[in-house]
Amino acid sequence: MHVLVTGSAGFVGFHLSRRLLRDGATVTGVDGMTRYYDVSLKEKRLELLGETGAFARHDVMLEDMDALSRVYRDAKPDVVVHLAAQAGVRYSLENPRAYVDANLVGTFNVLELAREGAPRHLLMASTSSVYGANREMPFREDMRADMPMTLYAATKRATEHMAHSYAHLWNLPTTMMRFFTVYGPWGRPDMALFKFVEAIEAGRPIDVYGHGDMRRDFTYVDDLVESMVRLIDCVPETGGPGASEAAPFRVVNIAGGAPTGLNDYIAAAERALGKKAIRNELPMQAGDVRATHADNALLLQLTGYAPSTPVDQGVAEFVRWWRGWRGSNTY
Template sequence: MGKILITGAAGFIGFHLSQKLLANGESIIGVDNLNNYYDVSLKQARLEQLFNSSNFQFFELDIANRDKIAELFANCQPNLVINLAAQAGVRHSLTHPHTYVDSNLVGFTNILEGCRHTGVEHLVYASSSSVYGANTKIPFTVSDRVDCPVSLYAATKRANELMAYTYSHLYGIPTTGLRFFTVYGPWGRPDMAYFSFTRSILDGKPIKIFNHGNMRRDFTYIDDIVEGIILLINKKPQNISTENNKYLPYKIYNIGNNQPVNLIDFIEILEEQIGIKATKELLPLQAGEVEETYADIDDLMRDTGFKPNTSIDVGLKYFVDWYRSYFCV
């Protein structure tokens, strides 16, 4: 595949993707700013795993730094770019809006410019199921309108898709956006519900369940997410003109499990894997949250043969096993 630049390489998805590609013999240039949105030691522990490969090169760098990103692209000349660096979290965007503008808008512009000026062959970037916002039609399909975001985080992710479209149109850069649906698994993000639920249950503390548990999520195991990304890396969109249409080198896909689970059922499975019943605190729906996500993945299955293979029971077992091992509990 040539040199692959992965931003957010110390993050949850970036780490697993880098690890898999390194195992496949690829050369990875990793970038991460190691910010303190959550425990930096977890990010550093992920990096320690990646440093075991001689094909991994790492730069501690913020993608919002225009000059440093331009310098990185000029020096490294990557063939492929996978942009997973972003300020994540719906609730955090309610109180820290400027961090989302800096990372998700300014930073993404810098990535697009780097791709433009160094002739990158394909840009793959993280979007989110959050872009579907207040949509009520289920399941979510990529052809649905996505102009009703209910959080700034969602708005920045939709903006990324529009920005990528513009660069595909103006400069012919092949871009593929990935709308991830509630990714979970070992080495995950501590701010995610399943992670905080596990910590609270083991500590004997109550877990906070919003919307009184009346929520459904298309929980997607990390290995399935990584498989979907890898299938798409070398399948860059084509710029094709026909008699009736002009197709830009631009695509968006949902990557989800295509099987939403009720939050209460999810918690019951987690309780079984931990072996402890949770004390539950039922709360109203929080601002910026949606009641249900459900991915239509027909396009991805048709174009790549992708099929998620990990059930919730198996995925949560793997996570709980990792959690007990990592935290020695």
Template structure:
């Protein structure tokens, strides 16, 4: 079985490729190695994959229409997992076109390729950001998500709509995964936990937004990967949707179902590092939401899995990786 993993040099893409290879799948990975964050980290992840049997890498941008068409003409894939996207809420405030090119145009290019083949299942990364200003918690995939508060969130909502359309028109089984604040080893330097560890370790102050009055459903990377692999191997069937539509399309939350306050989160990092943070308390940033909280009942029902790694365990593992990788 061959799996196309887009964004394979990214945080989640790298971990997924490692897991799929260990499970005996053949992995064809693509990535454009953009400079949104340290390219050397992306190259280091990729280096750990390139020597493994069953792995092939191609430098390719999803927004390259002809390149994507050639990819699907030259290779046959059983599954496609789309993790390539321009990430980050705040970055979207100053670089909107990057999000449209990658997250919208690129996604259409991918689905156009998929409809030329008999793909068993297309799984794509959505985000908890699509819930926007939804006041109801925990967030359920049946909630209305028509009020995004960042362009990043809007492009992820667009992905869900576009995927549904392709499922309807061409019968492609598609599943969107709304990830909730994924963290762990080999993570993204733009994420709060990475910035906090980096700053506290070096004796610098950390910025605490909304004066610390925020909660996040932190989800450890190994749990996320377990969820992705299980979902990938269970394509939705026609009539599976709980909405009015009856196409082979599904959405799942992948979150720990245990929101943690930002100040408690910082405490756990302090305990793991054995150091105390200097805190700069600041107002809420544009595009941020006060709380994320995943309802994962349908994930448990359909694939028999619920993320469960305790925050303390996950942070300890990240700190160990951080100190090893950076030689601290």
């Protein structure tokens, strides 16, 4: 199987690419190598992926349609997994144009190329943030998702609508994957766990928004990847399980369905480090929601699998990786 992965140098893209390579797939990786965070972490991920001859690296921005087209037409992928995006809820308050360029224009370009290339299956990353101000829980894929709290969430919801239209017009089998608070080794430095661990180890205060009175359906990255790999073979058909009645298109939540309190998440980091956090208690930030909780029944129905790694175990794995990374990098 030949898979084109956008965002291959990113947190999730790296883990997925590595798993696909281990399973014997050929992977064409596309990544813009933007400086949203330290590129040295991305370079190290790509170095590891490049240890096999089955991985091809392409440093291409999604907005560069000419360059992206050349990569796509040379690769002729069987499957496309579109993970590249401008990530980060809070950063969307500072630099909103980056989200329009990467998430909307970039996704449009991927859809256009998939329309022409007709892969067996197009899978695209979405987010639990699309549920926005919805207070009914657990979140089901068939719920309304029209109250985004940030531009990031709005752009990701827009990509879902864009993908549905392409699936309908061009019979393009498409799965949108709504990720719920993914964490684990090789995570981004702007993620909460990375910030918590760095600060606690250094004896610096951590910023605790909403006084820790929030809950998240934390999803360990290996569980996410296992779910994605299984979904590759679950090609949607119009009117099939969980699919649209108008297109070979479906949306799938990927999470364990067991929310954990932010204070418990911090406590797991404290246990893994053997140190107590110094807390800087702060009010809720703009765009934050009190809780996320996924209904993962559709994921279970389609794949027979759902994320199950306990937070204590996942956080300990992150800390183990982080200590090794810190020891080998001036980061």
